[in-house]
Amino acid sequence: MEKNEALVVLSGGQDSTTCLFWAKSVFTDVHAVTFNYGQRHILEIEAARRVAEMAKVASHEIVDVGPILKSTSPLVSSNPLEKYENFEVMDKTIGGRVELTFVPMRNTLFLTLAVNRAVALGCHCVVTGICQEDNANYPDCTEQFRIAFQDMANISLRDFNVEIAAPLMYRNKGQTVYLARDLPGCWEALAYTHTSYDGKYPPTDNNHSNVLRAQGFFNAGLPDPLVVRAWREGLMELPDTENYAILKGK
Numbered sequence: 001m002e003k004n005e006a007l008v009v010l011s012g013g014q015d016s017t018t019c020l021f022w023a024k025s026v027f028t029d030v031h032a033v034t035f036n037y038g039q040r041h042i043l044e045i046e047a048a049r050r051v052a053e054m055a056k057v058a059s060h061e062i063v064d065v066g067p068i069l070k071s072t073s074p075l076v077s078s079n080p081l082e083k084y085e086n087f088e089v090m091d092k093t094i095g096g097r098v099e100l101t102f103v104p105m106r107n108t109l110f111l112t113l114a115v116n117r118a119v120a121l122g123c124h125c126v127v128t129g130i131c132q133e134d135n136a137n138y139p140d141c142t143e144q145f146r147i148a149f150q151d152m153a154n155i156s157l158r159d160f161n162v163e164i165a166a167p168l169m170y171r172n173k174g175q176t177v178y179l180a181r182d183l184p185g186c187w188e189a190l191a192y193t194h195t196s197y198d199g200k201y202p203p204t205d206n207n208h209s210n211v212l213r214a215q216g217f218f219n220a221g222l223p224d225p226l227v228v229r230a231w232r233e234g235l236m237e238l239p240d241t242e243n244y245a246i247l248k249g250k
Helices: 014-026 043-055 087-094 106-121 143-157 173-182 186-190 208-220 225-232 242-248
Strands: 005-009 029-036 059-064 125-127 163-165
Touching (some): 005 106, 014 029, 014 043, 014 186, 029 106, 208 242
16 A cells, blocks of 8 residues: 655745645645755755754655755845835736745756655655736646656656645645645644745835735635734734734724
């Protein structure tokens, strides 16, 4: 009988954390792997470690691949992050172009390494947080990419079949928030995730990742546990949006 195990690519952000707890609800044993690639937002590595502990995963490996990815992306270079006044301005500015923070071949490399670890662990499912909804504009976060990579991986392996599962693929950010709310333990873990591309806590910078995350919680009508945590620690004011009104006593 095949083991009911999965390996989750855990960055430490909102989406991968939601995927981790989704996997916990589906599989008997869940492993996690995190990649340190010299990213500007290195704080996400600590977030991934904290989240993995909270989820009580079967194992968690942090793979130091080093700063080998070259790009003009602000995530791996000194180029400045683009800022946006709000979601509408961001949506208009980005349009149909590839997002400036895109790092070429990053997901391809990470999934290759993840499949390698999955085979070693005997896991026939690798779970990733890629999603093609909500102004993502990353070509390696699409269903086309997922299918192509899965086909390539299984051709390469031949005798070991691997599924690349992307439970958020067709969910917008608001729907992802609802999913996280309904997964046992996930909502609490979101308070310790890290999404901001500037690598800082609390998430007050208006870069792409922060604006997109904030819009998701706004659309869902729910407060972001990470923002609530920072507010309770006295590090930031609550956003002046309806999803925080109950905390302000309005």
